[in-house]
Amino acid sequence: MSAVLKPDHFDVAAIRRDFPILSQQVHGRKLVFLDSAASAQKPRAVIDAMVHSMETQYANVHRGLHWMSERTSDAYEGVRDKVAEFINAAGREEIVFTRNATESINLVAYTFGRTALQPGDAIVISEMEHHANIVPWQMLRDAHGVELRIAKITDAGEVDFESLEEKFADGKVKLLAITHMSNVLGTYTPVERLAKFAHERGAKILLDGSQAIVHRQVDVQAIDADFYVFSGHKLYGPSGIGVLYAKREILDAMPPFMGGGDMIASVSYEKSTWAKPPHRFEAGTPAILETIGLGAAIAYVHAIGFSAIAAHERALTDHALNVLSPLVKILGRAQDRGGVISFTMEGAHAHDIATLLDRQGIAVRAGHHCAEPLMGRLGVTSTARASFALYTTMEEIDALAAGLVRVKQVFA
Amino acid sequence: MSETAELYQSIIMGRSKNPVHAGKPEVFDAEGEGDNPMCGDRVHVYVQRDGTNVFHESRGCAIMIASAELMADAVAGLAPEQIAQRRAAFEAVVNTGEKNPDLGELNALSGVSEYRSRIRCATLPWAALALAMEGEEKKNG
Numbered sequence: 001m002s003a004v005l006k007p008d009h010f011d012v013a014a015i016r017r018d019f020p021i022l023s024q025q026v027h028g029r030k031l032v033f034l035d036s037a038a039s040a041q042k043p044r045a046v047i048d049a050m051v052h053s054m055e056t057q058y059a060n061v062h063r064g065l066h067w068m069s070e071r072t073s074d075a076y077e078g079v080r081d082k083v084a085e086f087i088n089a090a091g092r093e094e095i096v097f098t099r100n101a102t103e104s105i106n107l108v109a110y111t112f113g114r115t116a117l118q119p120g121d122a123i124v125i126s127e128m129e130h131h132a133n134i135v136p137w138q139m140l141r142d143a144h145g146v147e148l149r150i151a152k153i154t155d156a157g158e159v160d161f162e163s164l165e166e167k168f169a170d171g172k173v174k175l176l177a178i179t180h181m182s183n184v185l186g187t188y189t190p191v192e193r194l195a196k197f198a199h200e201r202g203a204k205i206l207l208d209g210s211q212a213i214v215h216r217q218v219d220v221q222a223i224d225a226d227f228y229v230f231s232g233h234k235l236y237g238p239s240g241i242g243v244l245y246a247k248r249e250i251l252d253a254m255p256p257f258m259g260g261g262d263m264i265a266s267v268s269y270e271k272s273t274w275a276k277p278p279h280r281f282e283a284g285t286p287a288i289l290e291t292i293g294l295g296a297a298i299a300y301v302h303a304i305g306f307s308a309i310a311a312h313e314r315a316l317t318d319h320a321l322n323v324l325s326p327l328v329k330i331l332g333r334a335q336d337r338g339g340v341i342s343f344t345m346e347g348a349h350a351h352d353i354a355t356l357l358d359r360q361g362i363a364v365r366a367g368h369h370c371a372e373p374l375m376g377r378l379g380v381t382s383t384a385r386a387s388f389a390l391y392t393t394m395e396e397i398d399a400l401a402a403g404l405v406r407v408k409q410v411f412a
Numbered sequence: 413m414s415e416t417a418e419l420y421q422s423i424i425m426g427r428s429k430n431p432v433h434a435g436k437p438e439v440f441d442a443e444g445e446g447d448n449p450m451c452g453d454r455v456h457v458y459v460q461r462d463g464t465n466v467f468h469e470s471r472g473c474a475i476m477i478a479s480a481e482l483m484a485d486a487v488a489g490l491a492p493e494q495i496a497q498r499r500a501a502f503e504a505v506v507n508t509g510e511k512n513p514d515l516g517e518l519n520a521l522s523g524v525s526e527y528r529s530r531i532r533c534a535t536l537p538w539a540a541l542a543l544a545m546e547g548e549e550k551k552n553g
Contacts, residue, residue: 381451410425
């Protein structure tokens, strides 16, 4: 761990120097990037790891008997160890590389969903899911005859356990698929309690960790998660690489997702047999460079430490809630929430807010955030969203507040 | 901020806040809808063929609502071919940013050319109107 990155000495200026893009200007203004929940920026360590691999050590993995392939396979498989350690999986074979969290959920829906679940079984999701944790289950419902049930959230934007109890009452529910942190409301869900709740009722639990993995130490064994999914690109890594964690015995029983090279034990025209997990689920040449980039991103985050990151982001979030509350309507008020803040402004559409902020160099997201049903639940069609990362500063939040004052002036 | 202020000039703000062509008429001959799945914005256009009167029900940003308003002004009384021509001319303005002296107040939206993601907001009402006109042709044809 470098001196500047000691957990008790969080130096945001030093961290920002690690992210080359943060010195860019937009529309002649200093970039204020408050859209990390959509995709985070990349530190030099990630960029260098990918470039270094392309320049010095690259070949296809798991195939060649030559030096380059062996070294690249070692680097690729080394990241699996890193990911397993990062989320405290019981073993490296519980880590499946995918393109992103969306693909991870689709993989589970297609394989586990069509074999472990029977027609008539039910799946429960919550009202605050990203489309990625809605649509694959709808597709499974329509193809396989399972039922999809939606558990309510409270007006504060938290899991409504009474509603959850109702959805589970008839004993048909075999899977609870729910976010670990809402990409709209910033709500953290009580994942240990949810896992216990599901298990006591004979169901498995899948957690969409796309947002949470960036901000909190995740321990899949402590949570007792059956499935945990996330994307690399929100975790300061490259796009095109994601992770599916699943308990070993569940993966062992799952059939392949896609067929092709690397996922087989043997192939003949009459019959093929499948490789063991995790390779059973990784058909074709994987995202080699992106996986190496993800390994560098995890090492980077790990060196800073989640206690320091969480403390920094909590201070940012508290400050943002204070300075933004008089200016805009903030959606959700969960007790346990992180640095994702969605808001609306009377008389100004989210797109107009985003355009006006963009001209001041401030990047926020506007729209339905791939959560249209949640927008309906909140009684809005779209919101603007500011989201924070480990490189976000208090000054940037003040810049957002000042920008919103100007938006108010235009729309007054 | 000056460039932005130019886009959000008074005509756009005024027409989006106080639309005069908004609402569903009791009688109409054709209708069409435009959706922007990226943001959830929606516009529904109603056409009265007698003298071509256009009304709209809009749920969206200031750019989209102002565009629906200015469109209704601009196509009043025009024949379908003239409307198609005007749409093409308007789309050229919002894509290039070059004002067209024949388009009058529609030029107020020329500034969206600077905002690639917002061009769709300005063109959505025109797409809905085109759908309405197509439907009308089929009905007549």
